[in-house]
Amino acid sequence: MRTVHPSIIIGSYVWDPDRVPRDEFQIRIGGLHRVMDANGWKAVLVYGDAAEHSALAWFTAFTTRLRWGMALIPREGEPRLLISMSSRDVPAMKLMTWIADVVSGWNWESAFDPWLARIAGEGPIDIGSIGFELMRPPLFASLRKSLGDRFRLHAADDAVAAMRTVRPRERSQISAASRLVQTAAASFIEPWRLGVGVETAALTAERTARMAGAQDVRTLMSFDGGRTLAPFRGAFAPQADRQTPLAGYVAVKHMGYWADVFVTGLRTMSSPHMHAQAGLRALLDLAKPGAAACDLHAAATRELGAYALHPVLSGSVGRRIGLSLNEGGELKAGSRETLAPGEIYSLHVGVCDSQAGGALTSAMIAVTTTGSEIIHLSPAPNVL
Amino acid sequence: MGAPKVRLEATVRYLETEALNGLVAVNYGHNSFLESHAVFVLAGVRPIGESAVVVDRSGASTLIVTPAWDADRVAAVSQTSRTVGTDDLPAALTSVLAAHGLDGRKTVTVGLATLAHSLAGRIESALGGNSHANDLLIRQLARIRSFEEIAAAETATAIAERGYAHMLACVRPGMREYELAAELYCAMKGLGAEDNFLLLSASQHNLAVRAAGSRVLDEGDVILSEITPCYQGQFAQLCRTTVIAKPTSVMQDKYALLQAAMRAGQQAAVPGAAVRDVTAAMDACFRAAGYGDYCRPPYMRVRGHGLGITSDLPGDLTADSDARLEKGMVFVMHPNQYIPETGYLMCGEPVVITDAGAKALSARAANLDSVAV
Numbered sequence: 001m002r003t004v005h006p007s008i009i010i011g012s013y014v015w016d017p018d019r020v021p022r023d024e025f026q027i028r029i030g031g032l033h034r035v036m037d038a039n040g041w042k043a044v045l046v047y048g049d050a051a052e053h054s055a056l057a058w059f060t061a062f063t064t065r066l067r068w069g070m071a072l073i074p075r076e077g078e079p080r081l082l083i084s085m086s087s088r089d090v091p092a093m094k095l096m097t098w099i100a101d102v103v104s105g106w107n108w109e110s111a112f113d114p115w116l117a118r119i120a121g122e123g124p125i126d127i128g129s130i131g132f133e134l135m136r137p138p139l140f141a142s143l144r145k146s147l148g149d150r151f152r153l154h155a156a157d158d159a160v161a162a163m164r165t166v167r168p169r170e171r172s173q174i175s176a177a178s179r180l181v182q183t184a185a186a187s188f189i190e191p192w193r194l195g196v197g198v199e200t201a202a203l204t205a206e207r208t209a210r211m212a213g214a215q216d217v218r219t220l221m222s223f224d225g226g227r228t229l230a231p232f233r234g235a236f237a238p239q240a241d242r243q244t245p246l247a248g249y250v251a252v253k254h255m256g257y258w259a260d261v262f263v264t265g266l267r268t269m270s271s272p273h274m275h276a277q278a279g280l281r282a283l284l285d286l287a288k289p290g291a292a293a294c295d296l297h298a299a300a301t302r303e304l305g306a307y308a309l310h311p312v313l314s315g316s317v318g319r320r321i322g323l324s325l326n327e328g329g330e331l332k333a334g335s336r337e338t339l340a341p342g343e344i345y346s347l348h349v350g351v352c353d354s355q356a357g358g359a360l361t362s363a364m365i366a367v368t369t370t371g372s373e374i375i376h377l378s379p380a381p382n383v384l
Numbered sequence: 385m386g387a388p389k390v391r392l393e394a395t396v397r398y399l400e401t402e403a404l405n406g407l408v409a410v411n412y413g414h415n416s417f418l419e420s421h422a423v424f425v426l427a428g429v430r431p432i433g434e435s436a437v438v439v440d441r442s443g444a445s446t447l448i449v450t451p452a453w454d455a456d457r458v459a460a461v462s463q464t465s466r467t468v469g470t471d472d473l474p475a476a477l478t479s480v481l482a483a484h485g486l487d488g489r490k491t492v493t494v495g496l497a498t499l500a501h502s503l504a505g506r507i508e509s510a511l512g513g514n515s516h517a518n519d520l521l522i523r524q525l526a527r528i529r530s531f532e533e534i535a536a537a538e539t540a541t542a543i544a545e546r547g548y549a550h551m552l553a554c555v556r557p558g559m560r561e562y563e564l565a566a567e568l569y570c571a572m573k574g575l576g577a578e579d580n581f582l583l584l585s586a587s588q589h590n591l592a593v594r595a596a597g598s599r600v601l602d603e604g605d606v607i608l609s610e611i612t613p614c615y616q617g618q619f620a621q622l623c624r625t626t627v628i629a630k631p632t633s634v635m636q637d638k639y640a641l642l643q644a645a646m647r648a649g650q651q652a653a654v655p656g657a658a659v660r661d662v663t664a665a666m667d668a669c670f671r672a673a674g675y676g677d678y679c680r681p682p683y684m685r686v687r688g689h690g691l692g693i694t695s696d697l698p699g700d701l702t703a704d705s706d707a708r709l710e711k712g713m714v715f716v717m718h719p720n721q722y723i724p725e726t727g728y729l730m731c732g733e734p735v736v737i738t739d740a741g742a743k744a745l746s747a748r749a750a751n752l753d754s755v756a757v
Contacts, residue, residue, distance in 0.1 A: 002451045005414050007416060007417045007579050007581045007692075012595070051414065086682070087682040092591075092594035207566060211566045234573075234578055312451075
């Protein structure tokens with residue numbers, strides 16, 4: 001789900017070497033070295049910004065709270081991490097990564113050019129890049145100027161995505177995030193059940209997650225019975241409209257990993273909710289290695305009957321989730337993706353009807369070698 | 385008439401003066417408290433994703449928002465003539481330009497440099513590749529806050545002060561930094577803060593403020609907080625220093641330096657004053673106390689800065705800034721400083737420029753606060 005990106009990510013992102021030790025990153029960098037060798041690249045530059053930094057975090061543990069960060073990872077030698085923060089902030093940023101060489105990128109020429117000069121070889125020298133489509137034009141121009149004619153950039157996104165499997169430690173972290181989002185979901189529904197307004201309920205969920213160490217929390221809520229979702233607006237209706245169903249969304253980032261869930265509260269089970277749940281069941285039944293994204297989409301939407309897929313899902317019934325809320329692999333009508341063992345998906349199904357209202361439900365699953373395991377489901381609709 | 389309407393009209397006058405047919409202002413879907421949000425300035429609303437506003441010389445305007453499903457919410461409050469929802473901003477922009485009868489090559493753009501370069505490239509293509517960029521335009525139009533914007537900034541400041549009071553009431557040794565940050569953040573959100581650039585950290589000797597970590601608060605810790613709620617698009621920032629124990633006399637003496645620097649900055653910040661002179665007035669307090677060598681990074685960053693998302697002007701308060709202050713500008717002034725004897729200390733208020741100098745929006749000026757153990 002698209003949610004409002006905050007002005008800064010405020011949670012605790014100090015690198016925890018007990019949970020993800022240096023040797024884990026050596027394994028990941030080793031995989032990157034193999035990609036470099038296969039392509040003849042002397043280095044890979046991994047870019048991330050505050051909104052999307054999945055690859056950067058995977059290789060460095062560093063989460064970009066603000067502006068941008070870029071890991072300069074050579075085939076030979078030590079990596080450097082450039083951060084778009086002042087020199088005053090470098091000591092704090094060093095706590096967020098296993099990389100020792102952390103430098104402010106605000107003076108580009110002194111931060112990047114000397115590192116680049118260490119790469120030996122006759123030009124043109126090939127270098128891989130990740131995430132560069134996200135880079136702002138002025139920074140991209142500076143980078144191009146530094147590379148000049150001696151270096152050639154090659155997009156490494158696909159090659160690196162192919163070698164990036166969900167590792168056991170990651171699976172453990174995702175499970176922890178899942179537990180936290182389930183706790184937050186319960187904290188969303190319970191206040192509403194007791195009669196408070198939807199924004200107060202959403203804020204209760206957020207507070208619960210943050211007090212438990214969530215690094216980021218995103219919520220969306222419906223003010224019209226699930227027909228649309230909206231971000232926080234601060235109106236805080238004192239009491240819930242008990243005639244109107246509760247529809248909300250909460251996503252929690254914990255130990256670097258996202259988990260998300262839709263929550264529902266109803267007076268009585270309605271036709272839209274039964275259809276949405278049927279669609280989700282169809283997805284869960286079919287989710288296994290080799291299942292085609294377009295077939296999953298078709299199976300889910302078939303169960304919706306006369307209802308249309310909810311507009312807030314933007315035509316998708318799921319996607320991979322992990323270090324980013326959207327790791328790709330959209331389950332859409334025209335998608336060519338297939339599910340693979342080890343992947344983690346967030347499945348979203350919903351319908352919207354102008355008369356009957358809207359309904360949204362979700363699950364997170366891990367694709368196994370033979371099928372899939374449910375990590376969590378939306379809480380059963382809380383019928384008053 | 386609200387501020388967005390006034391700025392849309394000013395945009396039309398600019399187009400006439402510059403003999404341009406239209407304006408395309410974009411935002412990348414973030415609310416940077418250090419940057420101007422051109423779409424918010426013109427439309428009065430913050431879309432969830434990437435967005436654009438198109439204005440033509442007749443005064444007609446269209447807001448384009450992503451994702452498409454956010455359009456109804458945004459249309460209800462947008463000050464533009466029309467709102468369009470899309471999941472493909474460049475494609476929708478092409479259609480909107482045609483609907484306005486605009487040739488993209490005779491438009492001025494604002495904010496393309498803030499987009500991801502792949503998206504910026506697609507938008508430049510939609511504009512025909514020869515548009516004229518003026519990234520200062522909206523920042524200039526919005527540099528003086530309107531009456532309603534100052535009122536919103538005052539509310540944001542009041543939220544920050546109530547949040548800080550809540551923090552003082554609940555902080556205790558044994559809490560983790562992130563728990564205290566959660567208390568503070570959620571208390572302010574409960575008061576209506578839609579966003580918050582919140583930094584909060586503690587140490588027995590701080591080098592700088594940073595985001596909250598998992599450190600357990602202890603007796604003798606100095607808590608630094610940069611409390612920055614946003615209310616109706618107006619960020620306001622308090623910089624505060626809190627000691628978990630009775631502050632030492634050295635700490636009190638050194639904190640008084642920051643307070644003196646703050647007062648000096650406020651007095652110097654009259655309409656027409658150069659930002660460099662205001663900065664120098666603050667720095668002079670530290671130099672006189674023998675800390676001249678520390679009036680530079682990494683011992684401090686800047687002496688204050690503009691506050692998004694309306695306009696980031698007057699920019700950073702630095703010794704080399706050529707900017708000049710104007711009546712009605714709102715920004716944060718903060719002579720935060722590393723002092724060798726005490727570590728980093730913070731003292732800062734949101735201010736509005738008046739004829740008498742920089743008037744703090746906060747009801748209580750920063751003190752060296754303490755929490756009894």
